[in-house]
Amino acid sequence: MIMTMTTMQMQYAFWILLIVSISIASSSTVPSLEGITNQTRFCFPRKLNQTMLLNSVRFLIRFLAAGPVIGINYGRYGSNLPPPEALPSLINSLSIKHVKTFDLDPRITKSFANTGITLSLCIPNDKIPSLSTNLSESESIIRNFILPYHKNTIITSISVGNEVSLLPQFSTNLVSAMVNVHRSLKRYRLHNKIKVSTTHSLAILSRRFPPSTANFHKSISETVLKPLIRFLQRTESPLMVNVYPYLAYKQSFPSIPLDFALFQPMNSPKRRRYIDPYSGVAYTNLFDIMLDSVDSAVKSLGLPKIPVVVSEIGWPTSGEPGETAASLENARVFNQRLIEHTRRRWNKVPVYIFALFDEDQKTGAAVEKHWGLLYGNGSRKYDLKL
Numbered sequence: 001m002i003m004t005m006t007t008m009q010m011q012y013a014f015w016i017l018l019i020v021s022i023s024i025a026s027s028s029t030v031p032s033l034e035g036i037t038n039q040t041r042f043c044f045p046r047k048l049n050q051t052m053l054l055n056s057v058r059f060l061i062r063f064l065a066a067g068p069v070i071g072i073n074y075g076r077y078g079s080n081l082p083p084p085e086a087l088p089s090l091i092n093s094l095s096i097k098h099v100k101t102f103d104l105d106p107r108i109t110k111s112f113a114n115t116g117i118t119l120s121l122c123i124p125n126d127k128i129p130s131l132s133t134n135l136s137e138s139e140s141i142i143r144n145f146i147l148p149y150h151k152n153t154i155i156t157s158i159s160v161g162n163e164v165s166l167l168p169q170f171s172t173n174l175v176s177a178m179v180n181v182h183r184s185l186k187r188y189r190l191h192n193k194i195k196v197s198t199t200h201s202l203a204i205l206s207r208r209f210p211p212s213t214a215n216f217h218k219s220i221s222e223t224v225l226k227p228l229i230r231f232l233q234r235t236e237s238p239l240m241v242n243v244y245p246y247l248a249y250k251q252s253f254p255s256i257p258l259d260f261a262l263f264q265p266m267n268s269p270k271r272r273r274y275i276d277p278y279s280g281v282a283y284t285n286l287f288d289i290m291l292d293s294v295d296s297a298v299k300s301l302g303l304p305k306i307p308v309v310v311s312e313i314g315w316p317t318s319g320e321p322g323e324t325a326a327s328l329e330n331a332r333v334f335n336q337r338l339i340e341h342t343r344r345r346w347n348k349v350p351v352y353i354f355a356l357f358d359e360d361q362k363t364g365a366a367v368e369k370h371w372g373l374l375y376g377n378g379s380r381k382y383d384l385k386l
Helices: 007-025 046-065 084-093 106-111 125-133 135-145 168-187 218-234 245-252 286-300 328-344
Strands: 029-032 035-041 070-074 098-101 118-123 154-162 195-201 205-207 239-242 308-313 351-353
Touching: 084 106, 106 118, 106 135, 118 125, 125 135, 125 154, 125 168, 135 168, 154 168, 168 195, 168 218, 195 308, 205 286, 239 286, 245 286, 286 308, 328 351
Parallel strands: 070 098, 070 351, 098 118, 118 154, 154 195, 195 239, 239 308, 308 351
Antiparallel strands: 029 035
16 A cells, blocks of 8 residues: 655644654743743653653554555456456556455455455345344354455455345344354454444435434434444444445536536635535535535434445446446546545545446446446556555
């Protein structure tokens, strides 16, 4: 991962170093206001000074070394896609070090062994009911799909299902299924290394705008999401959400300007701003509004803020004949500016771009087939600077 030091990082570094300097100087003799002949010594205990200094330096090192986590989603609804064994070299060519999958295929997990690339796996939706009531089912999954590979492949998380929060046949069993998977990981002392979560679409929000007033659908807020988020907080796992500014732009057209959805340039003389009328927070892009809506919805449940992973985000390169915003250039601009924006953010949020390949076997609208950074044969659609 490339490490860069942005202007914002330099500013924070300045303040941290200033704090360090103050902590060192706090035991020095300084003149009092009563006169230069009267000397007053302001001291913190030596142990506190050393602790402050050590903690400040550690924080500074971590901050300057930290870069944004930029990952990629690997879906397989495509014809003639490269085999799993070809994935590491393709992904390395994109300078990406984090991959999210939609299944537990051992062939994929094994292909990433000893590559330094992290892997986020997914348990299929249809396993959720049995997982919720049968601990032996989760034990079997861990034994067969995790234990043989975790020493050589960096598995960081398991999503229990994909976008099932609003599906009653799965949502009622979701939390108990997640608990059982966590228990099985804990049995093998892998619960600190591999986190258990589940991905959500933003359809879980009944209200999104203004972001400070966002909340979850009443049908799932107390019965599903509240216990689910408590589980995530208890296990120090992230809330995984799929954030699609393109879809929000399309559904709200023409209310949302295209450049606002595309991370308008910072130096643009006509840079647009949206100001939340209740919080007063000013926004210059749709992505931050959507993220803050999730934070506000969590807060509306009376729960503390939780780390968020953007498990899917991207922009399509093609769509129906009338979908002019779905274009190769807009996709390149969006994803490049997304990467730059995540570098600038003080609160760094991991993002997984959707997707690695175009998937021509997907059903539904034409746009569903055209989200890849690569064509189905593995060739690049456009270049990204990571």
